[in-house]
Amino acid sequence: MTTRYTKDHEYIRIEGDAGIVGITDYAQAQLGDVVFVELPSIGKTVNKGDEAAVVESVKAASEIYAPVSGEVVEVNSDLEASPGAVNEDPAGRGWFLKIRVTNPSEIEGLLTEEQYQEFVKSL
């Protein structure tokens, strides 16, 4: 199981031909308390870099971009009732959506855990 990262602070955890997408711990800390999450409809196809979801905190609304191209096969609808899960457990219960990856080579272009941590340190 590999997890890769974007410079926009999304992660994608690869499970077979699909990936779970969420935001990193650093991102949730910067955003502050998340109060609303808007999720895409299942079956939506997204290209790498497209807006896939919207997260709203007490201080800002931000887009969640698709880290890779694919089809949305599942969304975490629990977030609608309890958006705080994004703050409490971003890598676990706070996941946003699951994408079936159409072009696995795109994953290779993303940051590894180490590269991402280096990137965060540079901010």
Next chain:
Amino acid sequence: MLNRQGRPSAPQAHGVSDPAAGMGDQAARMQGDANTLSTGSAGSHPTFTGNKALAQIEPLLFEIGHTDVTGVDFDEPENFKPRLGGLERKDEIGLPGLSEPEAMRHYVRLSQMNYGIDTGLFPLGSCTMKHNARLNERMARLPGFSDVHPLQPVSTVQGALELMNELGRYLVTLTNMTTVALSPKAGAHGELCGMMAIKAAIEAKGEGKTRNVVLVPDSAHGTNPATAALIGFVVKPVPARDDGWVHVEDVKKLLGPDVAAIMLTNPNTCGLFENQVAEIAKAIHDAGAYFYCDGANFNAIVGKAKPGDLGVDAMHINLHKTFSTPHGGGGPGAGPVVLSARLAPFAPVPFVTLKDGEFTLLEHEDETAEKPFGRMTAFHGQMGMYVRALAYMLSHGSDGMKQASEDAVLNANYIRASLADLFSQPFGDKPCMHEVLFDDTWLKDTGVTTLDFAKAMIDEGYHPMTMYFPLVVHGAMLIEPTESESKASLDLFIATLRDLAMAAKKGDKDRFTGAPYHAPRRRLDETRAARSPVLKWTPPAPIAEAAE
């Protein structure tokens, strides 16, 4: 997906989990919690009513009114047959009834908990809370301006039309533009007007299908990209640079046959004059696009620089900022738009024209050889604001307006220079325009955030500055004193901020994280307010008699 804000959210205020926190003493008592009486500044001298002399506690209208009484006598209607098809109200309406003095006192007491430009210095950056001269108010109340109806025959409102014409002439002259559309009702409405004129011009050239991109710098007001998107443009951001300026080469990189316009604020929201504005205008024009300038900060350059000379094609003017008409809940805005010769033919109806010595309103698109893009408002705009703005202009004169700009810039720089040793400036120690921007670097490791600092300013009797805007700066504090403040007023403000800053650096965290302590209401739990908003008042459960 992250911007560079950095605004804290979870308030560390004491007692946020206490349901009575943030309520006034009396309101808390109504909830059956007498303990809160022992907290607060007057804690050692609790009062029976919860009032503290002139600081009156005022419950909600629903809590003081009674549904079974009313301050107005209406005769019961005789029996009648409703003709609302079954949609008529079946139950009691449930509105609180009050006598006239009760209703009067309620609103007066609420107004005493408010802070306005008539109460004190109002440093809200980007908002230009300048003094609203009483002369303007007197002029606006003249019956020939205040008691006219927009559908009156024009022969009976010649004075009002002449005033609109004169105001338009001043705006066109001050900006060196070709024409003006007076009718937009606020800044964002003016943006929409200007961008619709640009869209009409592009369509008239047959490029409506291909030119659909609008460039907007990262530091722009949020209304800019929203306006462009609203009328179908695709927004492309111009990235921010570390010096706070928009660079012409960054703009050039984004230019192409698909670019319709740039929306640039000048002076920008970082309080800096865009020093490459003329080159940017040229590049935009060379690419066949238009230059929309957000005129929200025009107050810094009135009488000093003319947007028309800088290559601007359209700019809205917030009369309520630049020309001192009331705003911030005090009155409607007004956002006239000045247009260059390239856009003038597309100006919307209605507009005032002079025909055979008589002012008239051109109301219909087919009455002119030009190509108005349509109409923005039902009538002619905010008449009362036109009067106030022109009164400001006439009472200041051209030299006075120029001095107002200079004093606004001087005051902002006085604050900047007086705080530069304690606060951090994101773009280095360089002069600003009418507002000075600090970031939160200087608060690092103090445990105090921009939000905490602003809340502590409330305790000191000041309205906070604009916080966390512009987004390109971390923990932004944007201060705009305006020209209205005297040196004594600025000195007290500066001394207050210095005292607060030194307290923060000394580790007196309590003064900040729990603030405001002295305001009528304590700090709001923003997270709870957003996650579980209470949108409807429900009657409280009856208070248990045994509570005493």
